[in-house]
Amino acid sequence: MTNDAVPDSDHISRLCAPKHIEEGKIQATAFQLRIRKDRKEDHLSVNWVEYFKCENKEEALTKIRKILSKKLGLAKKAQLALLNVGETREQVKINSPDKRELEIRHAPTQDPSHAGIFNLKQDDELIAELILETIIETHPAQQPKV
Amino acid sequence: MLIKYGRKNKMSTLREKTEIITTDSNIHYISDMPFSSAWNKGLVHEFVSPSKSWKVRFNTTTEGENEILPDWPERLHPSTQTDILDDQNFLNHLLFQIKIDLPIPYLDKLVKRLYTLIQDAKEEDPDSCGINTGSLESFFAFFKRYPTLKYPSITLTPDNNIYTSWRGEGGRVFSIHFLPSLNVRFVIFRPNDKHPGRMILFSGEATIDCLFGEALLKEKIDWI
Numbered sequence: 001m002t003n004d005a006v007p008d009s010d011h012i013s014r015l016c017a018p019k020h021i022e023e024g025k026i027q028a029t030a031f032q033l034r035i036r037k038d039r040k041e042d043h044l045s046v047n048w049v050e051y052f053k054c055e056n057k058e059e060a061l062t063k064i065r066k067i068l069s070k071k072l073g074l075a076k077k078a079q080l081a082l083l084n085v086g087e088t089r090e091q092v093k094i095n096s097p098d099k100r101e102l103e104i105r106h107a108p109t110q111d112p113s114h115a116g117i118f119n120l121k122q123d124d125e126l127i128a129e130l131i132l133e134t135i136i137e138t139h140p141a142q143q144p145k146v
Numbered sequence: 147m148l149i150k151y152g153r154k155n156k157m158s159t160l161r162e163k164t165e166i167i168t169t170d171s172n173i174h175y176i177s178d179m180p181f182s183s184a185w186n187k188g189l190v191h192e193f194v195s196p197s198k199s200w201k202v203r204f205n206t207t208t209e210g211e212n213e214i215l216p217d218w219p220e221r222l223h224p225s226t227q228t229d230i231l232d233d234q235n236f237l238n239h240l241l242f243q244i245k246i247d248l249p250i251p252y253l254d255k256l257v258k259r260l261y262t263l264i265q266d267a268k269e270e271d272p273d274s275c276g277i278n279t280g281s282l283e284s285f286f287a288f289f290k291r292y293p294t295l296k297y298p299s300i301t302l303t304p305d306n307n308i309y310t311s312w313r314g315e316g317g318r319v320f321s322i323h324f325l326p327s328l329n330v331r332f333v334i335f336r337p338n339d340k341h342p343g344r345m346i347l348f349s350g351e352a353t354i355d356c357l358f359g360e361a362l363l364k365e366k367i368d369w370i
Contacts, residue, residue, distance in 0.1 A: 019266040028321060032304055035305050036305050097347070126349040130347075
């Protein structure tokens, strides 16, 4: 259902653009909101990995890549960061000065697996660094050639 | 492009590296980059360089001396110049200043990284100039003030401000978000010496000239 919370046991993937990556390592800027008035954001866009009910993670990431490549185009150096919803929410809540409770909600658009990380603020560098530390693994955004 | 320079100015270090030409209107170029200078009121000139042409408007300064961009990369007071450099040109100027005036041992690597970031940002948004010039000014001023810091990871925020991050042992993190007007926001993670296994996390905002002084007080950031 739209706007339902993504279960804590599930996973999300965040598309990280090349400008947020140096020497293959994603940095906290990949988890910051856009602040510019004309393009202000109130959530970080992610994909709900378990939405597609695939047999395995690779199959799900393939579907996500297909959707993202149609929607955005995927740069060669871009990466997908995989996070566990519950772990990310817990780490941010425990370690943030204001005990921030992130909300990760299903928010389908033309992309049915689209979800958002809500309750972020415009100057949340510390929260972004905390989210960064909960990345489980990273994958190339472009489909690897077999 | 070689340019021959004939007027007295403060750009002696540049003169050693490049010859600079002035015109009767006191415009001079270094590698196609126009610099603001003492202006003659009301004149508009078009100058053609091998690769670009520029239209610039002039105003007089109170002392009538050449005003050369100072070492400190702050823009000149608006009452003394009315330059119409757009962001892209100003970005090019800042990058040139960084290349010639930043006394750090990893300068080549840093400059290469900045150009890569510009390219990455432009691929995402062809209309952007790449890096927010206000942020790059603050970044330049910071590394000029603290040239002995280790090379950090350098990325761009979603709005194309520069963000640097140093990571050390024990989960140490020191990250700086470079804002315009010599402001920065910073984040620090470090081990809690009194409670092993736990971390101290804090963030704040300061100007670059007091970041390692009043802003961080007794916080020892000696691992960067």
